[in-house]
Amino acid sequence: MAENLPYSTSVGTLENMLEKIKSASVPERFTQDFVSTKLAMKGGTAASCIPFLKKMGFVASDGTPTDLYKEFRNPKKSRLAVGKAFKKLYHKLYEMNEYVHDAKDQDVLGLIVECTGGEKDSATTKYTLSTLNMLRRIADFDSESEVDVEMPDSSNGHAAPIQPNIQATPQFQIAPRGQVGGKGINLSYTINLNLPSTKDIEVFNAIFKSLKEHLLGD
Structure with missing residues (x-):
């Protein structure tokens, strides 16, 4: 049975928003007003990224920033937080290849087409691959260290x-x-x-x- 995979139609804007989140204070609720005022990102393109952040597990359904959102703002854990979100977003692909985050573009494209039943050259497939590639580029999929080192x-x-x-x-x-x-x-x-x-x-x-x-x- 074909499955839908999450994607963003504004990958560049999404990446920019993630970068701005690191330096902005944590809001009580992650709203369009917060995005336009505190993150200085206006317009419908920026607003459309909010639902995707909810799918990532960064923002709860009521707009409250989650623990994963706060972990992402920690420079030491930022990439690991994206890695966790990535595995949440693409768990269906992990059922097909447990190392999908390390797979080549053509192999990932094949998995997307197989999973969604979509066309290889469709806009949806391209957006899905583009979103996936952006996220895995800024993520770390290694397990957290078992050693506690005091800085x-x-x-x-x-x-x-x-x-x-x-x-x-x-x-x-x-x-x-x-x-x-x-x-x-x-x-x-x-x-x-x-x-x-x-x-x-x-x-x-x-x-x-x-x-x-x-x-x-x-």
């Missing part, structure tokens, strides 16, 4: 201690020691280090500095 404390200007999630598994090895033929026990460790999902090099520098100080010594 520098801005209150005193010093970095708080970082405690990486490390699991050490002891391994025993019997090896010769000395010249008298005795046997000794060498203790070694296998260290599993789960790194955070971030592109900030300072986070990794801090983690490996902590690793050196607490486990490896000078």
Whole structure:
């Protein structure tokens, strides 16, 4: 059975609106007045993006910004929030290909046509592909990190201690020691280090500095 897939007829305007949402304060309700006044985006094209934000899960049916909307405004979580919205919007495509967000354009186009029953060259199909491509370009589909890394404390200007999630598994090895033929026990460790999902090099520098100080010594 053919399924409808959400799309925007004003992809550029939608992307611009998403960018403006990051810097604007969170309204009590996300309305056309908020869009035209606070986001400085007037006209029917901008207003038509509001229903799509509701489909994304950014705005509730009564216009209230959701937790996902607030998460999107956090620079550290913005791309992950879009990734969650993407999976919500295109769950039907995920039933057909669980890695649809990484698929090539032609493969995605084929899935859209198969799912909707529409024509490959129709305006609806083109809008659907264009909307999907814009969203996956600004999204992150990696799972959130299992490691809690404390960033520098801005209150005193010093970095708080970082405690990486490390699991050490002891391994025993019997090896010769000395010249008298005795046997000794060498203790070694296998260290599993789960790194955070971030592109900030300072986070990794801090983690490996902590690793050196607490486990490896000078």
